[in-house]
Amino acid sequence: MALRLFNSLHRRVEEFTPLFPDAESVGFYCCGPTVYDFGHIGNFRTFVFADLLRRYLEFRGFRVNHVMNITDVEDKIIRQVAATGQSLAEFTSQYTEAFLADLATISCLKPNHLPKATDYIPQIVDLIQRLEQRGIAYRAGDGSVYFSINKYRACGCCYGQLVTLDPEAQRRTERVSGDSYDKDDLADFALWKARVPGDGVVFWDSPWGEGRPGWHIECSAMSMAILGPSFDLHLGGEDLAFPHHEDEIAQSEGTGLQQPGRPFVKHWVHAAHLLVDGKKMSKSLGNFFTVRDLLGQGFQGREIRFLLISAHYRETFNFTREGLEATRSALARLDATVAQLTERAGSEAPETSTTPSALEISFTEALDDDLNVSKAWAVIFDWVRETNAALASGSVSPSAAAARLQSWLRVDGVMGLGGRPLEEVPAAAVALLEKRNAAKAARDFGMADTVRNELKALGWTVEDSKTGSKLKRL
RNA sequence: GGCGGGGUCGCCAAGUGGUAAGGCACGGCUCUGCAAAAGCUGCAUCGUCGGUUCGAUUCCGACCCUCGCCUCCA
Numbered sequence A: 001m002a003l004r005l006f007n008s009l010h011r012r013v014e015e016f017t018p019l020f021p022d023a024e025s026v027g028f029y030c031c032g033p034t035v036y037d038f039g040h041i042g043n044f045r046t047f048v049f050a051d052l053l054r055r056y057l058e059f060r061g062f063r064v065n066h067v068m069n070i071t072d073v074e075d076k077i078i079r080q081v082a083a084t085g086q087s088l089a090e091f092t093s094q095y096t097e098a099f100l101a102d103l104a105t106i107s108c109l110k111p112n113h114l115p116k117a118t119d120y121i122p123q124i125v126d127l128i129q130r131l132e133q134r135g136i137a138y139r140a141g142d143g144s145v146y147f148s149i150n151k152y153r154a155c156g157c158c159y160g161q162l163v164t165l166d167p168e169a170q171r172r173t174e175r176v177s178g179d180s181y182d183k184d185d186l187a188d189f190a191l192w193k194a195r196v197p198g199d200g201v202v203f204w205d206s207p208w209g210e211g212r213p214g215w216h217i218e219c220s221a222m223s224m225a226i227l228g229p230s231f232d233l234h235l236g237g238e239d240l241a242f243p244h245h246e247d248e249i250a251q252s253e254g255t256g257l258q259q260p261g262r263p264f265v266k267h268w269v270h271a272a273h274l275l276v277d278g279k280k281m282s283k284s285l286g287n288f289f290t291v292r293d294l295l296g297q298g299f300q301g302r303e304i305r306f307l308l309i310s311a312h313y314r315e316t317f318n319f320t321r322e323g324l325e326a327t328r329s330a331l332a333r334l335d336a337t338v339a340q341l342t343e344r345a346g347s348e349a350p351e352t353s354t355t356p357s358a359l360e361i362s363f364t365e366a367l368d369d370d371l372n373v374s375k376a377w378a379v380i381f382d383w384v385r386e387t388n389a390a391l392a393s394g395s396v397s398p399s400a401a402a403a404r405l406q407s408w409l410r411v412d413g414v415m416g417l418g419g420r421p422l423e424e425v426p427a428a429a430v431a432l433l434e435k436r437n438a439a440k441a442a443r444d445f446g447m448a449d450t451v452r453n454e455l456k457a458l459g460w461t462v463e464d465s466k467t468g469s470k471l472k473r474l
Numbered sequence B: 001g002g003c004g005g006g007g008u009c010g011c012c013a014a015g016u017g018g019u020a021a022g023g024c025a026c027g028g029c030u031c032u033g034c035a036a037a038a039g040c041u042g043c044a045u046c047g048u049c050g051g052u053u054c055g056a057u058u059c060c061g062a063c064c065c066u067c068g069c070c071u072c073c074a
Helices: A041-059 A075-084 A088-105 A117-133 A149-154 A174-178 A215-227 A238-254 A291-296 A301-308 A321-345 A358-368 A373-393 A398-415 A427-441 A445-458
Strands: A004-007 A012-015 A026-030 A064-068 A137-139 A145-147 A189-194 A211-213 A231-237 A265-271 A274-276 A317-319 A460-465 A468-473
Touching: A004 A265, A026 A041, A026 A215, A041 A064, A041 A088, A041 A231, A041 A265, A041 A274, A041 A291, A041 A301, A041 A317, A041 A398, A064 A215, A075 A088, A088 A291, A117 A137, A117 A145, A117 A189, A117 A211, A117 A215, A117 A238, A145 A238, A149 A238, A189 A215, A189 A238, A211 A215, A215 A231, A215 A238, A231 A238, A238 A265, A291 A301, A301 A321, A317 A321, A321 A373, A321 A398, A358 A373, A358 A398, A373 A398, A427 A445, A427 A460, A427 A468, A445 A460
Parallel strands: A026 A064, A026 A231, A231 A265, A274 A317
Antiparallel strands: A004 A012, A137 A145, A145 A189, A189 A211, A460 A468
């Protein structure tokens, strides 16, 4: 079996095979954040999903060249720069750093490349010039450069690969008409925006005068500069499918840089939105939570991660506080099993086995199926139950425990939950535990219960078993 | 208005033409001084109405509700 993934380009699940089988890595691009503010967990749903897919590809033996861009020039950023008096770099770097810190908090591996749009102005200009030379880009009266969808189509190219849009049937929103500028056609989009007074000091020189790049062309420039004109996977939130990704395809393929018969991107993958109270989580609706907000409320990064990858990536998912709280119990159960295995295994080497474990086989089957995480969690929790039962029956040898643990660690290499960090038991708690043990031995259960409550107040719970009492962090 | 997703147990969420995974919560039992943890166990006929079929939650049609995109957006 092989990994099958839904390809937005063909609207069906397809087997994933690399575009260039001999290449040393798979080209993997995910549209990153616009760094004008802290990202919210709706944004991070997409990034965690990208991280999961990247980790799974690696689990399946691919080497992945993971690129995530940072959009560091854009209208909102320019407004903020003007308002704060900071330089563009000063302003965007603080949110870029915050973004990377948040990614780490939710256990996302750092992408191999994190290109910033402002570092790719020459490449952007180059692409626009190519489009101009081919007659697909044109200069408008205001000094901006636009992409002509009609000219592009006249070259035999297809605009409308990711979405089926009938321009005539479109609603004429205010946004559309308000954005008309000097375009030949309403649907054309900006490649280079001429400098306007509101841009302040944010502008670059170009063959078309001072200005700044359009949003869409940035991703084309960065992805092709790093991964080449054709690459394997392009990810993003579903709201980016149109117009952002559609325009990326048009600009990138419009340059004619691809080898004949090669697409810009072989496989497009889109992550569905996170909802809050049934509505899309967004800055404009104000119904969002940042990673920092949730951390401040006492949640852990791994709990947020778990929740974000508990549902299939193509289904919208309703975020609730209750849902986040529920992850705690589930993770605790998983942690307890892993902790028991670790203890049982000791320093014993795992049983040698040349075949993957049942856990790994079922897990692989689940994720091969268009990254069916729900199925994967079912597999994992079935394994938890079975492992707990085996441990309780005493039938797990240290080397068998080590083997199970090793197998889990391989699976967790994809899920990225990690274990809950072990905390050293403070001396005060140890003393109380001993006091309770003594009380129990003396059959003074009133005292034992009192001490147990004192321990609880310190944040430790007691678990009694045949082999003695143990403290566990609450 | 156009296009695209959804409606499955209290909540979250898989899945299948032959009467429905898993997680959280809840109940019972075992274990325990009592708990906790763990195990066992109980709990749904799948939005509505029709159609196809020996049989549909799964296919088709209609309808209702809901979310998203339609050039700011992960």
